[in-house]
Amino acid sequence: xxxxxxxxxxxxxxxxxxxxxxxxxxxxxxxxxxxxxxxxxxxxxxxxxxxxxxxxxxxxxxxxxxxxxxxxxxxxxxxxxxxxxxxxxxxxxxxxxxxxxxxxxxxxxxxxxxxxxxxxxxxxxxxxxxxxxxxxxxxxxxxxxxxxxxxxxxxxxxxxxxxxxxxxxxxxxxxxxxxxxxxxxxxxxxxxxxxxxxxxxxxxxxxxxxxxxxxxxxxxxxxxxxxxxxxxxxxxxxxxxxxxxxxxxxxxxxxxxxxxxxxxxxxxxxxxxxxxxxxxxxxxxxxxxxxxxxxxxxxxxxxxxxxxxxxxxxxxxxxxxxxxxxxxxxxxxxxxxxxxxxxxxxxxxxxxxxxxxxxxxxxxxxxxxxxxxxxxxxxxxxxxxxxxxxxxxxxxxxxxxxxxxxxxxxxxxxxxxxxxxxxxxxx
Ligand code: UD1
Numbered sequence: 001x002x003x004x005x006x007x008x009x010x011x012x013x014x015x016x017x018x019x020x021x022x023x024x025x026x027x028x029x030x031x032x033x034x035x036x037x038x039x040x041x042x043x044x045x046x047x048x049x050x051x052x053x054x055x056x057x058x059x060x061x062x063x064x065x066x067x068x069x070x071x072x073x074x075x076x077x078x079x080x081x082x083x084x085x086x087x088x089x090x091x092x093x094x095x096x097x098x099x100x101x102x103x104x105x106x107x108x109x110x111x112x113x114x115x116x117x118x119x120x121x122x123x124x125x126x127x128x129x130x131x132x133x134x135x136x137x138x139x140x141x142x143x144x145x146x147x148x149x150x151x152x153x154x155x156x157x158x159x160x161x162x163x164x165x166x167x168x169x170x171x172x173x174x175x176x177x178x179x180x181x182x183x184x185x186x187x188x189x190x191x192x193x194x195x196x197x198x199x200x201x202x203x204x205x206x207x208x209x210x211x212x213x214x215x216x217x218x219x220x221x222x223x224x225x226x227x228x229x230x231x232x233x234x235x236x237x238x239x240x241x242x243x244x245x246x247x248x249x250x251x252x253x254x255x256x257x258x259x260x261x262x263x264x265x266x267x268x269x270x271x272x273x274x275x276x277x278x279x280x281x282x283x284x285x286x287x288x289x290x291x292x293x294x295x296x297x298x299x300x301x302x303x304x305x306x307x308x309x310x311x312x313x314x315x316x317x318x319x320x321x322x323x324x325x326x327x328x329x330x331x332x333x334x335x336x337x338x339x340x341x342x343x344x345x346x347x348x349x350x351x352x353x354x355x356x357x358x359x360x361x362x363x364x365x366x367x368x369x370x371x372x373x374x375x376x377x378x379x380x381x382x383x384x385x386x387x388x389x390x391x392x393x394x395x396x397x398x399x400x401x402x403x404x405x406x407x408x409x410x411x412x413x414x415x416x417x418x419x420x421x422x423x424x425x426x427x
Contacts, residue, residue: 002401002404002426003402004388004391004400004403004424004426005398005399005425005426005427006399006400007396007423008373008391008394010393011299011393012257012299014423015257015258015259015296015297016253016257016259016392016421017259017261018261018420018421019263020263020416020419020420021264022264022265022266023048023050023080023242024046024239024241025049025244025245025246026049026053026408027200028202028206028241029048029240030053030057031206032240033045033048033054033057033061033084034104034107034108034111034179035183035209035210036086037090037108037112037115038183038210039214039233040088040235041085041235042235043213044081044084044236045084045209045238045239046079046080046238046239048081048240049243051408052404054070054080055070056098057102058070058084059098060094060098060108061086063091063093063095064091064092064094064108065086065087065089065090066086067084067085068082068085069083070082092116092119092120093121093154094109094119094121094122095122096122098122100124102124106121106124106134106176107176107180107183109121109137109155109180110137110179110180110183111183111184113141113163114183114185114188117162118156118158118159119155120157121157122154122155123150123153123154136171136177137180137181140168140177140180140181140184140194141157141163141180144166144168144185144192145162145164145188146159162187163187163189163229164188164190165190165192165228167193167195168192168193169194169195170194170196170197172196173196173197173198173199173223173309175203177198178198178225179203179206182206182210182217185227186213186217186233187229188227188229190228191226191227192226192227195224197225198309199221199222199311201267208220210233213235213236214230214232214233215227215233216229241267242266242267242270244266244271245316246266246410247265247266247292248274248314248316249317249385250266250294251275251285251292251294252321252323252324252389253417253420255278255294255324256320256392256393257420257422258296258297259295259296259421260295261294261420262288262292263292264288265291266291268292273312275292275294277321281328282296283295283300299329300328300329301328301329302328302332303328305318305325305334306335307335307336307338308337316382318342319342319382319386320382320385320386322334322346322386323349323354323387323389325356326356326368326393327370330366330367331364331365331366332364333363333365334363335361335362335363336361336362344379344383345379345383345386346358348376348378348387351375352371352372352390352394353372353394370394371390371394371395372396373394373397373398374398374399375401376398377401377402378405378406381405381406381408381409381410384402384406385406387400388406388414388424391424392417392422399427403426414426
């Protein structure tokens with residue numbers, strides 16, 4: 001069993017004090033690595049986090065014929081870098097053994113069709129947080145002129161000559177669909193307009209890298225992107241945007257554990273709604289030159305949260321909000337609008353004594369003065385990290401099984417929490 005063991009005397013019993021450093025965003029770095037496929041030659045993505053997903057994406061690029069070298073670590077002043085050398089002739093098959101380990105590998109679909117005129121990418125399959133459809137990825141590629149079919153568990157997309165620009169409108173501002181279609185459109189013939197795109201900072205990051213590679217993109221940061229296709233892109237060096245979800249996780253760590261945590265490298269502008277919620281609940285949030293600080297010296301008040309695409313409250317931080325609500329003063333309402341199955345986490349939180357009820361995509365959480373330590377299971381990255389933080393407010397010992405899920409998003413979470421004064425160990 002791989003697990004984190006958290007020992008605590010209850011909420012605010014051992015306030016957290018110190019500084020954490022936030023590295024590059026997992027959800028950006030993986031897509032930037034996929035984007036390197038668009039240009040033959042050597043591209044380097046800097047500030048990549050030291051997590052297994054980066055290694056798996058590297059293996060996938062290797063399978064496609066690239067040479068991948070990941071160097072450095074996530075320590076201050078020495079963030080990791082990933083050098084990808086992309087050949088003129090790329091392989092175009094992404095096999096199930098790799099894709100199943102990393103859903104983000106679907107991001108190679110768009111670049112491969114655009115570069116090779118052919119891509120065969122395994123269906124990633126279900127996920128512990130919901131069905132996660134791909135219809136918009138596939139229909140968008142069809143509108144760009146690809147013939148798309150699913151056979152033997154592989155998505156096969158082909159185009160005879162070049163993709164051609166089109167007007168697309170997404171039904172929902174999907175992060176993954178926006179990324180795939182954008183990466184396909186930059187090499188398409190003519191111009192493409194994609195309406196209702198996702199506006200997450202990671203999309204802006206990808207756009208900046210593509211522009212540096214020679215792509216022509218208008219409307220970056222807005223909900224409509226206008227792309228004028230070019231025939232060829234060139235390799236670049238690009239630095240990954242800071243991980244707003246990791247930064248937000250540290251804000252919730254301070255809110256749940258109490259104390260004062262300085263979050264260096266975190267961009268408060270990318271967490272507007274989240275930090276507003278915490279401030280309204282009674283936390284003191286201040287920006288610093290290097291990031292921001294969250295300080296909490298008493299039990300926070302209850303609050304309501306409704307997840308939405310950016311700039312709304314991020315679904316990835318919803319489990320942390322639920323964990324905080326379970327020890328806040330009053331009743332909170334949490335609404336999950338993006339991933340239907342994310343409330344699986346509520347059952348685990350209830351094992352720690354949280355008083356909550358879910359109905360469809362709503363949860364009512366009645367705050368308790370403290371939780372009570374128990375063995376619980378991490379089903380995904382965020383739920384796992386949120387259970388570790390809930391353990392800080394649970395009297396006794398909390399054992400969170402499935403620490404490998406947490407390691408996929410948080411390099412050495414236990415060490416960072418210990419450096420702030422918490423008692424968290426791996427077992
Ligand atoms: C990405 C992030 C994930 C984050 C999510 C929303 C990565 C690796 N993951 O996931 O951490 O929680 O954005 O911010 O970057 N959908 C469809 N059809 C489609 C595409 C999406 O129905 O073609 C649905 C999904 O099932 C889901 C919702 O749209 O319910 C949002 O999905 P999407 O924004 O695409 O998230 P991901 O890119 O999978």
